[in-house]
Amino acid sequence: MNIVVAPDSFKGSLTSSQASAIIKKAIQSLGFGDTVTTKPMADGGEGTVDALVTASNGKRIAVTCTGPLGEKINTYYGMIDEQTAVIEIANIAGLVQVPVADRDPDITTTYGLGEVIKDALDRNCTSFIIGLGGSATNDAGLGLLLALGMKAWDQDGNEVGIYGRDLTKVTRISLNDVDPRIYDVTVQVACDVENPLFGEKGASAVYGPQKGASQKQVIQYDTAMKHFSELVETDQLLKFSSIAGAGAAGGLGFAFLLLGAKLLSGAKLVGEASYMEETIKQADLVITGEGQSDEQTLYGKAPGYIADLANKYDVPAVLISGSLAGNIDPLLEKFSGCYSIINQPLSIETCIAQAEELLYQQTKQTIHFIHKITRS
Structure with a gap:
């Protein structure tokens, strides 16, 4: 057989x-x-890179980036052909990377994800598959966007930091200096949740507690995400916050929509990338x-x-x-x-x-x- x-x-x-x-x-x-x-299959969570690398005879690319708690970590992403990078948040800012006692959205960041994307851009990748499952973060992609060149300031005119707590301080943003290469590539995001960015079914309310958020923090982050999205959407004359999946991975779905990415079924995306239908x-x-x-x-x-x-x-x-x-x-x-x-x-x-x-x-x-x- x-x-x-x-x-x-x-x-x-x-x-x-x-x-x-x-x-x-x-x-x-x-x-x-x-x-x-x-x-091997995956749905965008832990194991997505390994599944696609194995299925396509690709390779791992070693990289050093900022980890979920701001420390430097050694990790990897996949290259399944000379132009397609496969990156998963679980390898960069994953919940499993943060000890239970340290789980707190105030002190986690998605900054490393932006660094890894830039590494792949430097290798002339023109296509990206991003797996969002298993994140430890709840920053609406603030860290990711800052790593790619976005500027954000607090009410005193100071540039904000890269952590979740800094999302609550943002009063002004500028996307003028975002790395222009990100708009010239294809970004497909494996996303199997349909939560909007904020609200009773939003990122903070539904997934914040499992990432260490107290009920007080859930309310603070929900308010901060709403304010942040209004700043971004006003700047871009676009609206993404209510789109199904915008709340994925603590709001990373929203950030990727802003960057022109498509949110797709994780299993389907992995299956198509590994030519599953043709094989079956x-x-x-x-x-x-x-x-x-x-x-x-x-x-x-x-x-x-x-x-x-x-x-x-x-x-x-x-x-x-x-x-x-x-x-x-x-x-x-x-x-x-x-x-x-x-x-x-x-x-x-x-x-x-x-x-x-x-x-x-x-x-x-x-x-x-x-x-x-x-x-x-």
Whole structure:
């Protein structure tokens, strides 16, 4: 059989690239002679760079930039051809990079994202794919824009700093000195949330608390984002703050809209960049998966996207996930089979620690069964 392996990450235990390799190893260990093509998936969050670099035989570009707390960090972005850069906020200002005790939107910044974009521009990149999932920030992209050349001042005429707390001080801005190269390139942003910039469903109200914001800070930031967007939109004679996705990654969606970017489904963007549809079209079987699957898997998540492509070409799709939750009947309408890798009562900690072996064994059982019934 020609089998396409395209899982998302098993968060907390396996990256999508690691999961793909384990599934491939399990299939090949059975000796049926299957051809296995791995296409690691992501939806714009952690693992987006690695998934696209692996799927396209691209490369990593090492870079030093400003981290989420203002310190210098060594990180990387991807190059999937000589002109396309893949950058994820999780590698630059990610929540996982900030210790729980230090999580506070006042002291985090997106400045490093602008530095990495400039590095890619210096390498003559003309196309960008930006993954916004997993940010530690809530600055409406202030840091990013400052790194790219925007000027912002407080009420006393002093230039503001690069941190979230500085957003509350901005009274005047100028975009005249933004690096002009950013307007001459194509920027596609992987964004799977539909929140506007501010309001009861905005960035601060919905995602601020998980980034360490107190209720008082949520109110302060919501007000600051509204004021900041009014300054920017008045300057540009445009309106982006209410667009679905403007509130993604603490308002980075808004900043990218300002720069002319397009906000797209993360799974679809990653899939198109790795030629997923063309690959699945030639397959006999598709295997996907994630950490936990439930009905939400069908709404914008990577396995749901993979299932839709497989169904389009009448290719059976199998879901192998860390766990299955709730009513799986909706999943069975799109997947030929849904399996959990948990084979006995185990604690969450044990499941995470043994994820590699559990995924390996469940894959072997599934593929062995498929071969036996197709040959009978």
